[in-house]
Amino acid sequence: MSAYKFSRQREAIRENLMHRKDHPTADMVYTDIRQIYPNISLGTVYRNLTLLAGQNVIRKVVTDDGILRFDATTTPHDHFVCRRCNRVIDLQPGSRDYTRVLPGEDFEGDVEDYQLTFYGVCGECKHAQ
Amino acid sequence: MSAYKFSRQREAIRENLMHRKDHPTADMVYTDIRQIYPNISLGTVYRNLTLLAGQNVIRKVVTDDGILRFDATTTPHDHFVCRRCNRVIDLQPGSRDYTRVLPGEDFEGDVEDYQLTFYGVCGECKHAQ
């Protein structure tokens, strides 16, 4: 039986993630938090990000490049990864019909979650030709 | 300008991937190929898998665990990752409406590709209680 205790480091990590709209890697969060807690270790950042993801307070985002990113937005939305600038952009449901995004009816497993990621060139990179 | 030459190692890697329905990691392919070419190096396996993926002969598959997997099926299909047995299962389009799987119309980027992955418990693990 595990009861989590409060920790200011974890709180700072959660806060940091809440207030940014990009999808930072563990290292990016580490860099930020060090301005508040100069002695925090990268290990602590990883431990807390993993812990928060396990609690569904934040979400892991995986892309082609193999680097783990984190997202504080836990409501359903998709991602677009720009192959040129490598940014990860949130996509709002928009015109998508989410009720259809489910495996075929013959599938016997239980779906708990899904991740939909698009790859291509983002608007900015496209116009910057 | 690069012109690829034939190599039996690359051919063996491609063959291996074609004839299996799981989604092996580079290391799993390496283990297999070593039974044919005992001296092949892991670096060669990585180089060729990356090369083949670049040619769209095979596809990279990313999941939560951060380990890169490869898939010889390049026709559109999704994946289901079992959180219990960690298997990656192919999902056939089935009842899904693929034309709807696109970002909202207000999105300005160019979509080249997408990956849709479901997470949960597969039928087998579910029935094995």
Place this chain on the structure above:
DNA sequence: TTCGTTGCAAATGTTTTGCACCTGA
């Protein structure tokens, strides 16, 4: 002969972990 490919080994980069000390409840 030429230049892409390989094997080897070392390097890189990300993420995890062991351990003694610290801290919140």
Place this chain on the structure above:
DNA sequence: TCAGGTGCAAAACATTTGCAACGAA
């Protein structure tokens, strides 16, 4: 008090790369 959390440093992994030798065209 005491289990969980932290910092530090080392370890564990996955993946990439430099280089001399090899092999396909």
